[in-house]
Amino acid sequence: DTAVSQTPKYLVTQMGNDKSIKCEQNLGHDTMYWYKQDSKKFLKIMFSYNNKELIINETVPNRFSPKSPDKAHLNLHINSLELxxxxxxxxxSSSTVNTEAFFGQGTRLTVV
Amino acid sequence: GESVGLHLPTLSVQEGDNSIINCAYSNSASDYFIWYKQESGKGPQFIIDIRSNMDKRQGQRVTVLLNKTVKHLxxxxxxxxxxxxxxxxxxxxxxxxxxxxxxxxxxxILP
Structure with missing residues (x-):
């Protein structure tokens, strides 16, 4: 079973559209995150949630809105997509004690 | 401030040789560090971790060293x-x- 799964794997869309990426973890972790990796491979934290509560919001534009319906899911909705x-x-996801985070396979978003 | 930096962006190593990848961190209060490996088209994968009360930790073919004095990993x-x-x-x-x-x-890795 996949520990952290996100869908879709690829997403191609036009500027101005609204899209969502879904994420689920079956590890029983309390904390979930969204990271953005740019073309230079730099990984930047965007959000984290702990037990459905927003903990970290790293100066991400308001067009990005995470939603956590329960502690096993953290979805990312993006409005008015830009290039x-x-x-x-x-x-x-990770547990709240000092342990590593487990990552999903990633969603490659291409805005055209 | 918060930053974790690396000294070398690219490292070429002969197959069979040992590789050493360096990292500097700036937050002296940090007490937990992790190394991840990311293969093409995949998410980062955990390799090994170390807590600040340790100087060295070994895994299978991997070793992490922590020098808190100079904030180097x-x-x-x-x-x-x-x-x-x-x-x-x-x-x-x-x-x-x-x-x-x-x-x-x-x-x-060079053949």
């Missing part, structure tokens, strides 16, 4:  | 194999379980 939003988005 | 890979080709990231877990990543080092 600069093209990147690979990774979902991850 | 390194990953040593013994007997590098073609399957070790990837981008390697050091990461730092801060307050509120915030995990920040360094810029990454691409490891090339």
């Amino acid at each position: 600069g939003d093209s990147a690979v988005y990774f979902c991850a | 390194s990953l040593q890979i013994a007997a590098t194999q073609p399957g070790d080709s990837a981008v390697y990231f050091c990461a730092e877990k801060l307050w509120q379980d915030k995990i920040i990543f360094g810029k990454g080092t691409r490891l090339h």
Whole structure:
């Protein structure tokens, strides 16, 4: 079974559209994250949630809205997509004690 | 400030040799560090971690060294194999379980 799964794997869309990426973890972790990886491979944290509560919001534009219906899911909705939003988005989860985060396979978003 | 940086963006190593990937961090209060490996088209994968009360930790063919005095972290890979080709990231877990990543080092294995 996949520990952290996100869908879709690829997403191609036009500027101005609204899209969502879904993420689920079956590890029983309390904390979930969204990361953005740019073309230079730099991984930047966007959000984190702990037990459905927003903990970290790293100066991400308001067009990005995470939603956590329960602690096993953290979805990312993006409004009015821009060219600069093209990147690979990774979902991850970890427990609240000092342990590593487990990452999903990524969603490659291409805005045209 | 919060930053985790790497000294070398690309490292080429002969197959069978040892690889050393370095990382500097700036937050002296950090107490947990992680090394990740990212292969093409995949998400980062955990390799090894170390807590700040340790100087060294060994895994299978990998060793992480932590020097808190100079805020430096390194990953040593013994007997590098073609399957070790990837981008390697050091990461730092801060307050509120915030995990920040360094810029990454691409490891090339030469035949």
